[in-house]
Amino acid sequence: MHIPLFAIIDVETTGGGIAGNRITEICIALLKDGEVVDKYTTLINPERDIPHHITALTGIDNEMVANAPRFFEVAEKIEEFTKDAIFVAHNVSFDYNVIRGEYRLLGQYYNRKKLCTVRLSRKLIPGMLSYSLGRLCSTINIPHLNRHRAEGDVDATTILFQRLISLDEDFSTFNSFLNPRSKQATLPPHIPAEQIDELPEKAGIYLFKNQKHQVIYAGKAKNIKKRVLSHFYDKKTKEYQLGQETHFIDYELTGDELLALLVESEHIRKHYPKFNRAQKWPATTYQIINYVNQRGIIQLALAKTKALHDSVGTFYNRAEATEKLEEICEAFKLCPRFCTLQSTSEKCSHYRIKNCEGICEGDEDVAEYNLKVNVAIASLQQNKTSFAIQCKGRIAGEIGFALVQEGQYKGFGFFDRSEAICNIEDYDPFLKLQSASYHTHAIIRSHLKKNGEANVVYFDNPSTLNNHRIKTIKKESAKENIFSEWN
Structure with a gap:
């Protein structure tokens, strides 16, 4: 059985998402026939400042990389070192996309077959509480020295990868992951391909959930499977982070796009998912309310609120609410002043509504006026469709x-x-x-x-x-x- 050449790779970066991530250190170990035959490691000047929280994690600071080569100076070396190998990393999408991003900045295209040791571990060593490199190594007794440095992480990943090879004696799992038709190379690390295979190609909503089964994103789709996969093909930082935190995908069929939109809205309201932006904030609503003022007159007014309450009427923009208030004011011969359509404390003088019967000047009986207001309120409530x-x-x-x-x-x-x-x-x-x-x-x-x-x-x-x-x-x-x- 022919075993291909593998390049076990780890990069340390400046952080800041996929788009702004620059490499500060890289290590590559070449594995042939199960043994390390070569290794390359170097610090890299990222040509930007390294944030303090990244230095606290990795120990790499601006002074350490000041005289290190920039990426364009080592790009040819990395290309040659890995050109005949399969790209292997723990959470391969991160390292692979960061390296591809560096080549893209140089106007070059970098492409390799790739394997993820997180996904392989989930398949060949099932049932672990965590598949992070540190915890996995601790659980299965792999030495992991110099954590969060490229060479230390590569050394631990190499031993893990050798163990995974030994668990896949006929290489069937590896071959299935390397199959061009397999989704294993494109899916985030924690989502089994079986979950994707089981998704329907019908209309409905889908829920991305984290390790604690908390909803972190709710979406709707005419084709659930196609839409879910599109998240993982998108290389934007938000989509990448969503994939990294997703462990489970649930769905609910609705049959129709209208119902999918309504159910999606309910899940966003209920779960307030981390990665949803639209619909998370309650929009301002306007309500026509009524109250009795000091003269005993039933007064109508507009109230702005971010919640729905019982009222004469609820509207979703101020112009719509004002228009309805003007409409009933004119139709039932109410006073614009006592419908809060003008602020004057004297006789009403609305620019359009001229049929007030004199309540504002004391020429109309309060009880008769209130009766008209109650009829107006009743008409609004009865006309709700x-x-x-x-x-x-x-x-x-x-x-x-x-x-x-x-x-x-x-x-x-x-x-x-x-x-x-x-x-x-x-x-x-x-x-x-x-x-x-x-x-x-x-x-x-x-x-x-x-x-x-x-x-x-x-x-x-x-x-x-x-x-x-x-x-x-x-x-x-x-x-x-x-x-x-x-x-």
């Missing part, structure tokens, strides 16, 4: 849905096509309750803007949930009803 957006299910014969009740997103679910779904309460046994937020509102609003009322089922909105009937609405009036609130 209830509807279900039906969509593709997870399997054939299944229908998915997102439910909005009285203007508020309630959740999603699935039911078989054979189910008799006629009224809003018929959805209850299949409904998975979720939290409404600015983001769920925006998702549904965007869907309606893109797709109109296709597959939208409307419901009446009486004060109780009993005896709901599906509305029969002409196309234009239905569109006006739903878009007035959701678009």
Whole structure:
């Protein structure tokens, strides 16, 4: 059996992510027929300052590398030393990408077959609590001297690699990892290829979890498997770090992109994942509230908040909320001053609304005015739309849905096509309750803007949930009803 030449490599760097990482030290041990036949090690001037926390970890400081060769001075040596070898490292993606980055800065292309001793160890020495080089060496009694220096780490990795070779007598595991079709060379160190193989090529959400099974990233996809793999092919620092911290990948099928977006939003709200940026911060909402002022008049006002509370109405931008307040003020002949549409403490003088009946000057009875305000409030609450957006299910014969009740997103679910779904309460046994937020509102609003009322089922909105009937609405009036609130 022919055993290829291996180059066991470790680099120490300045830190700062893949893009800004520069090498401060490199060591390469050539392994042939299971024995070290040559070794090369050198400090390298990174041409930038070494941060203090990196010096504390490695012991390499600016003074040590001041007179060391720069990378372009050793690039040809490294190229020649490794040209016929398979690139091996503990967490190979890091060392390999840093070296490729150095060659890229020189306008050169560096390419080698590669093997990761973390992934090999997980396969051939299963069940370890940790596969970091230090802990793995301690567990299986491999000497690891001069840690976090290139030569010390290479010496320990070499012994580990020799042991892994001895555990794979027919070289079948090594050959499978070296197979060009294998994902082993591109996957992060802690994710078994089997997890990737089991991912579906369907719509849904996926969750990246760390060693403690905490969600560190939530995403949605039309094709879960394809999207997950795209994270690992991306060489940006954030994606690399995400891969390094991921140990498990879970998923949930939704069948439809709308439901995937809504479920993704719920996971981000619930888990606050480390690597998600969008949707992590609660967006400001505006609410029309009412209170009784010192004169006993029911006053309407806008309140800005980052949470949803019971109110006369909730809106997701100030202009929309102000427009609605002006609309009811004019429609019910309320006073702009007592709708907080102007700050004057005297007679109202709104630029457009001119039909105030004199409450601000004492010409209108307070009880009669308050009655008009209560009718206006009731009209706002009664006009909140209830509807279900039906969509593709997870399997054939299944229908998915997102439910909005009285203007508020309630959740999603699935039911078989054979189910008799006629009224809003018929959805209850299949409904998975979720939290409404600015983001769920925006998702549904965007869907309606893109797709109109296709597959939208409307419901009446009486004060109780009993005896709901599906509305029969002409196309234009239905569109006006739903878009007035959701678009």
